[in-house]
Amino acid sequence: MKAVLMSGLGGIEFLHIAEHPDPVMKEDELLVRVRATALNRADLLQRRGKHPPPKGVPDILGLEMAGEVASVGAACEGWARGDRVCALLPGAGYAELAAIPAGLAMRIPEDLSFEQAAAIPEVFLTAYQNLFNVARLGAGQTVLVHAGASGVGTAAIQLIREAGGSSLVTAGSTEKLARCAALGAIAGWNYKDGPFAPWVAEQTGGRGVDIVLDFVGAPYFEQNLQALAVDGRMVAIGTLGGADVGAFSLRTLMAKRLLIAGAGLRSMDTARKIALTRAFSVFALSRFADGRLVPIVDSVFDWHDVGDAHRQMESNANVGKIVLRVTG
Template structure:
């Protein structure tokens, strides 16, 4: 089958041949119609984020497509069903095999491109807000990179849970987009330290949960921005991973929790349970329009290098989609 591969010398993407996936008992073979970019793809193509053991070496952490074949024991699905799913890898290809329990039914009226914009970012946001963060009505959440795929998903999920979100974003256009999705306040992180703005917005209380992709450069301000019993959830370290000073006493006095997380490396059983929980919460809301995937742009898979450059230059608000051709 055709797939987008990485030239190991130039790190450029090209369409080449990859091994056909085979399905085991309890799995679906899906013809991929659309996939989406994630920052993990940018790292993987540079050799900095290898896939989990046993996962496809092909890039791509999510997809939307059509069921081609059922493995033994699969119930509730049939060939021709439109599905989307989170993947450990392999989304940049014509076909992929997935556990049937990971498949989610594409809502009526959704295109493959819209559906492909959901799995990685919404499941990541759901995991970090609800499962790890303990999000509940009345909480306040600080979401860094608010206009990113995960950020735009988190704003909507927090809103639907009855929580208030504060976001950081670097341009007025991105801040306006976050506010339009339901963020309570949008902070320009380029204008100066955000911690003071967070304290002002919360009346000096701080926030209950922080979702952070930046890492070390934000460490001190994040800690200062948390309310008592707050949780800092570290999703990425785009700005660096080593903190020069750590005041453990401050963590003790405010009873703070610091949580590191990665969705891709979670065991399958965890992903299956997460998918089930997410479907129960989110799918009725996608169906009636309360939740919606935010698509920044759609590219043909022959334009994969240009699409990657679009993400590398931080030009996107929401998800960047690749159409996959037969």
């Protein structure tokens, strides 16, 4: 098969398409002909040598894909050649073929294209896991979503809305905030206008939010604690602004009874990923089918232009997902 390979670590100039051995399918797996994949921040880090793949996973970028089942393992039931599926991957999505445990496969709703379906697995499963399983989102609760126009952000806004909650968002432009509002965010703050904690207090009548989904890390840590209500929960999903938090007092955590959790799907074991995929599928696939949930695609690049796609993500200009169409 062909795949996007790296001739070195660093810039986009090291990305190129070349031949790579086909994946070896196990009896409980599906072999999928990949039609589209999508970019994630982890791809940029892996390209620079800062986020290596798990042990046993080829050093090929790509944490999700959509395509057609090409072969069905002997121990798999309910699948047939030609079935359209999308799935979360531990890596190696930028390739013509992918072998996946059958339990990770999600059927693509009829009206969605491969490009749209490729924009679902990583961001929606990340948002679902951290909102429902980690932060225990309930109806009537309010969530502060940082990087609201990102892939995970746009997924989270929709999931919060469908769960009967409300979302406040931060983003870096009026256009991005407007896109978040169109998806269901009740208010937005441009982080370039200054600290967000006073704005959160104003929006919540001084109460604070029940949950914070944070992609920024250290620079937002103190403000996140200020923004949380009593018994609030914060989930750290990314460290775009830095990972090392300086000295802070535990009194705020104790006084408010706050919980802080870390997130990460890539290191999660396969059994837990399968359970997550099943729960998400029950909640979400019918909603994708009838349009209540929508994968947000910023742009689609031919995979021969993978460097341009990475450059687009690095510019931080995208709203939603950047997708690669896998062509011959």
